[in-house]
Amino acid sequence: MKVVHQLAPGGRSASDALDRLFAVTVRLGEVMGGGLEERGLTRARAEVLWWLGSAGPITQRQLADILCVTPRNITGLVDALEASGLVTREPHPTDRRATHLTLTKRGKAMAQELRDDQAQMADDLFGDLSERAVAEVVRALDHVLTRLPADLSAHVQSDAHADV
């Protein structure tokens, strides 16, 4: 038996809204995690596929910067994806220290599936709302984003985060 966090219907307070946000976060994570598991993926590995699909062949170092994790972490994720036949390590064309991560044919197909899944999810969750209602949701969430403390670990290219 499991306990369901009860949400009082029709709340109007800030706490009600945050409760909903948590509930959505948890359920969305569960649903997406389940979908990934069916494909033999974890969230961390799926994120690597996602970025390789959109950012093209990149080095492990670049991927570490994108995902805000250590290079050592990337080594482990790429090891797993390589063993699954989704990613290959190719020599970097100009820098012999670096590795060029590339998607295999299966990896590309998997990355596309992830995109299709996300589009389907978006349609399932918001598809039956009017364009105006969706715009309101977007505005509300953007409002929340502006009120969350700035992401100090995020940087633009060439930023000076070395001395932080």
Place this chain on the structure above:
Amino acid sequence: MKVVHQLAPGGRSASDALDRLFAVTVRLGEVMGGGLEERGLTRARAEVLWWLGSAGPITQRQLADILCVTPRNITGLVDALEASGLVTREPHPTDRRATHLTLTKRGKAMAQELRDDQAQMADDLFGDLSERAVAEVVRALDHVLTRLPADLSAHVQSDAHADV
């Protein structure tokens, strides 16, 4: 260099909304995780404190049911919280197999801090919206919740609180 996920301003499509939802989820998780770390807590341990604070002394088995994890998982979390002086294992009044988890004085204070933090967070994120606007956010998130597949492993709350 670090890549920041860019969100196109003013989106109106379902994908725009889901993108925001992900962004909020990620940022909110980072902010809360950082706050917990300052208190020497992890998310899993904080959740134990949270439930002990609201559900009173319960057994490890009940806590495992509440959190949807294995009893073995609870053992580890309680070990850590006990070592931190936040939780104690007390003998169950009637069942000598079971353990009654209770918050220490510091544990109670910490649980209260978590509640205060959450209330503060709710106010930070939604406090400057009108009651009507908050109600709209709540409605939109409830809409999303109804469209997420049902949690098949979920059960009513009275189950877990029976015969503590």
Place this chain on the structure above:
DNA sequence: TATTGTTATACTCTATAACTATA
């Protein structure tokens, strides 16, 4: 000297299985 990716090590969360003490 600095950077890329690795090995070595460790911690946290999570799971299954086997076991003990008790019901």
Place this chain on the structure above:
DNA sequence: TATAGTTATAGAGTATAACAATA
């Protein structure tokens, strides 16, 4: 026989530190 919690073992994600090859 069933249940509560433990030990044993394992895997995934994450981190720091030391190192080799290369820039």
